[in-house]
Amino acid sequence: MTVTEKLNGYGPLAGIKVVEMCTYVAAPATIRILSEMGAEVIKIESFAGDTQRTQGPGFGCKQTETEDPTIDLNNTNKNWVSLNLKDPEGLAIAKKLIGEADIFMNNMRTSALEKLGLDYPTLSAEFPGLIWGQMRGYGEFGEFAHAPGYDAVCWAARGGVAGTFPEKGTSPSIPPQAFGDYNAAVMMATGLLGALVNKLRTGKGEKVVVNLYHAAIWAGSIGICAQQFGADYPKSRKAVPNPFNNTYKSADDKWVYICQPEYNRYYNDLMTIIGREDLKDDPRYSTLQTLLETGVAPEVIEILEEGFAKKDLEEWLAILAEWQVPSQKVFRFTDIIKDEEAYVNDALRKVEYNAFGEHAITTSPVRFGGYGDPPMILSKPVGYHTAEYLTKLGYSDDEIAALEEKGAVKVYHGEEVPDRIFKSQRQEAGEAPCHW
Template identity: 55%
Template sequence: MMGLEGIKVVELTSYVAAPACPRILGEMGAEIIKIEPFTGDEQRTQGPGFGMKRNDIEDPAFDMSSMNKNWISVNLKNPAGLEFVYKMIADADILITSFRDKALIKLGLDYDTISAKFPHIVYGHMRGYGERGPEKDSKGYDATAYSARGGILMSFPQKGESPVNVPAAFGDWNAAVALTAGVLAALVRKLKTGRGDKVVVNLYHCAVWAMQIAMVSRQSGAEYPRSRKEVPCPFNNCYKSKDDIWFLICNGNYNKYFEEMMTAFGLGYLVGNKDYDTLEVINEYNRNGYVVKLLEEAFAKKTFAEWEVIFREHEIPYQKCFTVDDVLADEEAYANDILRPLHYNDFGDRVIPTSPIRLKSVGDPELRKSRPIGYDTRKYMLKYGYSEEDVNRLEAEGAVKCFKGEI
């Protein structure tokens, strides 16, 4: 047995946050059955909005959330189509959806209906907002529910600047990990008791969870957005070297490491100076900005390469502030299978991030690119007892869609 081999997941989702959860489960070895409308998951249309090309066979933008899946296309409003879906759910362990409550109830795919029919099922629901409150029925996207409402856009920029331009789906990927953790916990319960559970994750909650330090420290007076020239801890901040390379040092225990850090940075004359050697004092008397200024001046005297030697010698946690291009060229990312090379016939050689969870029984997971709408419909209908005549008839009646092209 390898990882989640033998675990079956039915997916009724769109866009990124919810589909990325089954992608992770698929990389762990689960069988993923993705059910799409005849027009396909709307994420199939999004590539050009990210500056990426696509065609009917290859779609690098869609692959990000939808690798390692089997592709079924069903008209959920057709009774025969819904019956086929119910057959797959009956045989599954997990159902993942991102549909809103009204649509789920209308289709007969809401939790109450599904759990009554299939009490064993683990039901994972990705939402924009919570199940309660004024936004419970609103559409929720990464950009709105996570980045905008979650405080990301207004907290990340330097104080006085405009909101940041967050990469698309930034919160979706993080929310997908949360949903994955939840459904795996529910799966353990299901395997022990035979009964499923409902797992709910919403984008807004995930953003606030990630913003905990800001949320809690703000109540003590911390500013968000803030200026890097006035951070409470000067040893946890970004600076620029003589050769204009931005880097970050991260040593939050300012008091403990003050003597060693200041000596390493050529500011040893401050050692023993009670006006500057504790966070309590520099923040109470607003001297933190002056310490940042002294560090800026010190770091501007050496190149980044020279500082790297000093940082390593003193075991000071640091890192160059990477651009996306830096990450794409980073040996560390390839050595640890964080970035995986992929080849596209029409788009050439690319790389894609793998999911961040590793099981020893699986190792570096297989990655299978997405397929066209309905690519596996016929195969799965035959697997679930339909005849070739049944498939042809139900397709003619508009219950299902089967891919007929070549790859």
Template identity: 50%
Template sequence: MKGLEGIKVIELTSYVAGPACPRIIGEMGAEIIKIEPFTGDEQRTQGPGFGMKRNDLEDPAFDMSSMNKNWISVNLKNPEGLAFIYKMIESADIVVTSFRDKALLKLGLDYETISAKFPHIVYGHMRGYGERGPEKDSKGFDATAYSARGGLITSFPQKGESPVNVVVAFGDFNAAIALTAGVLAALVNKQRTGKGDKVVVNLYHTAVWGMQLAMVSRQVGAEYPRSRKEVPCPTNNCYKSKDDIWFLICNGNYNKYFDIMFTAFGLGHLVGNKEYDTLEVIGEHKRTGEVIKMLDEAFAAKTFDEWEVIFKQNEIPYQKCHTVDDVLADEEAYANDILRPLHYKEFGKRMIPTSPIRIKSIGDPELRTSKPIGYHTREYLLKYGYSEADVVRLEAAGAVKCFHGEL
């Protein structure tokens, strides 16, 4: 068996952060059973807000968080619908949800209820905020709980500029990786002991985790937002070449590599100058801005292509500041299956990122696009012992919804 083949996940989520975790687990080979209301996951409506087209059969925007799944539509408020969910959970390994506590309690899908009925279940819960504190019952989205409250939108811009527009769902996809790690750790323990566990990740916490250098350094005076002309390490900064290309050099060990770097940058006359060759001295005497100005002038004297040769010859870590268009055209992204072309009947070819985790036994994972609401409902009812007559009766009673169209 490869990867997580044989592992079954019941997904009770909406939008992006919660669904993206099972998508990753699905790419690892697990069977993902996505439970939707009759109206579908609300993320199905979001494509036009990103400037993306969709129809009832194909939805590239939805696929980003919801590929590699089986699609079941159930009325969770209907006793027979809930009984079907419980039957599936009984034979599952993992439940992943992003519903808020009050809804879970009302539906009988909260951790306490599920763990009492099914002690073997690993229960993963994606939240906007933590389980304690004043926001524990609040709606939490990527833009609010992660980017705004986590400090990203005010720390990323240059000093004096307005807050930035962080890419939508940036925090969702990062938080999904954290929940995946926690769920799989609990799964390992469950397989050793037979006992399930609860794993909780929230968007706010994930943002603060990623911002920890800012959180800790701010306490000793570091500024956020800050200006690139005032950063404490001039060789960990962005600069512009003669042909107006922005690039970043990343060499935080300024002191160790000063002679090599400044000789390569055409500033060899500074080698041996004790007023500039350590971060401690330029920081204490407030000369970082002066050094950055000298580097600005030096880098403006050559094209990026010329600098690229110099950086490589001297093993100076660097990278051009790519636009999204640059990434979409980047050979590196396709050679490593970072971006995967998918073909849609209605929309043509679209490039979509794969999850960043690779397992040797699986290799580059299969990607299966999302399906219409209720596409697999009938199939799973029959798989779990219901008859064809039961399927008809349950649908007529409003307990489940089946897809009756054609792809």
């Protein structure tokens, strides 16, 4: 049984077929989003598998032959087929699978696609209704059109993230691995779904392209606009234009982030909250326009620093909540994996590994009221579903064995990996329905 059959028609994309030839993060994560909407996903790997399978040890993630938490992050609810695209019969099988699909997603270099006949002009001529998607490091034109790229260089470095996020005067930041990839994945999924709507309406396929550099520029829209009007980045928290949109340290050495954009309206409230009623209506500080004209924003920040240093974080959170000031403790990942808010809303879901025990895994963020929290089946070894899909294409057992013998396909022969469906916390508690 394929993973898709196990999901029993779940989701708004049930019946939509996707063929994926993707490695690492951004492109596979794109298709994970579609898989959690119910699409049937056939992931075609080389015999060595998605290169992401090698990455876990680089950040301390253990692996076994059948369990890999790193590959799970981008590959839930997929079916796993392994083909040798350099073999004519392996490539022919890939073409058959693509020909039956609504969407073909890749992050291969254009030159490699052209060599294999998997480029957009070739496939669109053969399959006019096919949606062809490509995730790229940089755009299709210009000096870097054919350059290799990862989110660290395309998104974090050239996209301005590493250079504009740190405190001014410090070294560039090192964002968590693949931070940009997951943002770009949502954008790519949006494009594929837009093309799918058009295909269902007109029958016509489409080419959809997203690149990591553009994704970073889009996310930096406000900063890029502000930079052109004199707001230089990176910034120092000691000199932000609006002191009410800033971080402050509490008495117990923790940080709180407040975000009150309407400075003038809430100035007196904030002065009261920190015990500086003597500064209410003070003409030096009470309007944002005055701060900008006189350059005294750092003085207000210092006043707020002194105020917030007088109470512990939990005291401040309660006080700020009472005054309806948008605020939060500045979390680290150690806080997030213990945060009940993340589990009750299914942003994190607990899964059980035979070798590693219970761990939390992120979920894609889109939810549909008619379907609820999506089912989650973890990844499989390379070639796990090869034989099943070849059978669906009409190959006999003997023909599959012959293809395997000549090196055109890889078939998994190891221990069975059950299709265990992991539910959300509320589903496990019987507080939310399961539609599968």
